[in-house]
Amino acid sequence: MKRSLAYIALCCLLVVSCTTDQDDNTDGYTATPLELNIPPLFAEKILPPVIPEDNPQSVEGVTLGRKLFFDKKLSADNTLACAGCHSPASAFSDPRQFSVGIDGTAGTRNSMPLFNLAWNYNELFFWDGRAASIENQALFPVIDPIEMHNTWPEAVNTLQADPEYPALFEAAFGTQNIDSTLVTKAIAQFVRTLISGNSKFDRYLAGTEQLTQSELNGLNVFLDENRGDCFHCHGNPNNPLWTDNIFHNNGLDETHIDRGRGAVTGDPREFGTFKTPSLRNLAYTAPYMHDGRFNTIDEVIDHYSEGLVYSETIDPLMKKVDEGGVGLTPEDKADLKAFLLTLSDPSFISNPDFQDPN
């Protein structure tokens, strides 16, 4: 037995020696590794965040990504940054129903908030899931004609000619040769740091804060199949994301001018389905729904209570559609709203690490 262990140890030593030789011969650049600041509840309750092997988090990468996120140089006329439609004060969403691009053209969907995106396990981003990663998502706005209306070669040329950026890219990725891949990698690294996990409800679960009776009743409404039944799409206290990141038709319209996920997949069964948004930070993310049609949380609750409309792809989880919904009492509505607001996280929108560094 001892001899076997000795042999194994020797083998390991030899293998390690080989590996070390190999490492010594590589010229790969490694920036300073940066761990995500994962809230304890996330670490305890759900799977680890998704971080691509080819884009590990680094101090320099996040610094660069943050600068890029707030920099208007990515747009064709240097007037619009990512933050122009994803403002920290709005939990990285836009208080306008539709964001307006550099040419004054408005979009057709409400800007999605940006937080906890590293835990989107199916890695489908946007309301319709057309982007397959955060890096991929960051490619779109720069060249969208109703957003930044730029081209990637132009955007890269602008950054390359900038007195600061080449050195920042070298620090982050070991090269001064800027391209769209590195730009989006840096932005994605910053976006992954946008973690919201310090709401009143998080502290309630941690045992450091109490909920009011109204908030507790609101939680019961949320979890009650007979009343809110919100949890089947928006999660529960064991899932701090408060979204399933899946696509649903939640009974907004009889016909679908915007086909949502169905427009991406071409599958009629998905016409009019959109990604479930997280319920975190609702205090800052109005207006609501993919088209920002509801200005208040009250309007959203009224929709699920009385306003459901039937269409072929409506999700089976929508109840009593023929009656417009489950018909919550005014008290239950008020309590549900009170609970929902406990999921907002003021420390997230005021986090100095998430503000404009430029």
Next chain:
Amino acid sequence: MKKIVLMIVASVLVFGCNNDDNNPQPTPNATVEFTFTHNWDGDVIENSDFDLLQYFNANGEQMSISKLVYLISDVTFTNLSTAVSYDAGDYNLINVREGTNLTFTPDIEIPEGEYLVTFTFGFDDEDNQDGIYPDLNSADGGWNVPMALGGGYHYMRLEGKFVDNTSAQANYAYHTIRANDNTTTPITLQDTSFEVSLGQVTVGSSTSVEVKMNVAEWFRSPNQWDLNQLNTVLMPNFDAQIMMYENGSTFNGSTGVFSKGTVTQ
């Protein structure tokens, strides 16, 4: 080249170790793969079948399936010669529409031989502990059951539409969980997971077992299911959960939803 020489040396050393051990043990070395297939009274259910009002249940209601996700656990192999049981204690969440986890190999190696193979539909009470499985907390927006209904996890989410008795389309959500009655204090709970026996299986070096689910059986017997009466809000309905348990299992001699399909070696 240097690496190759080192690898040869390492290999010689490893084989040298093995040669020292002249007492080969009949250690377990076989894993068994399970493949889950789904049908409606024999018609295979594939992704393209979802959301189509093409099925008729035993009560005569025309219906579709939009979602079929379910949990199985505790696959157990009982050796028919030695009576020794092997159970990896793991679980598998199958999403039929998405086609995920349709094959599952329990994380255990067993000796080749003849076995009685069983598994649990859902979680039994021993495993059905609230919030302790991060992968299930993360799945489908949270595979959990609210604490007001006893906590733990769903066994199955079967959802779709049906044509009701006014000829209108309506939704159903046939969710199976541990039966619960929260009108009592404390809450009344009854374990409605059930054991599925696949019968005798010969386990060789490369065995694959098909597990078939006939979805129509959920609506057939011993309780002929009336979707007009029981369509949604079934999780807090104690009696409905018992009926689901009875229809899914081989309760009182009923067929049950699961059966063994093809076994390949």
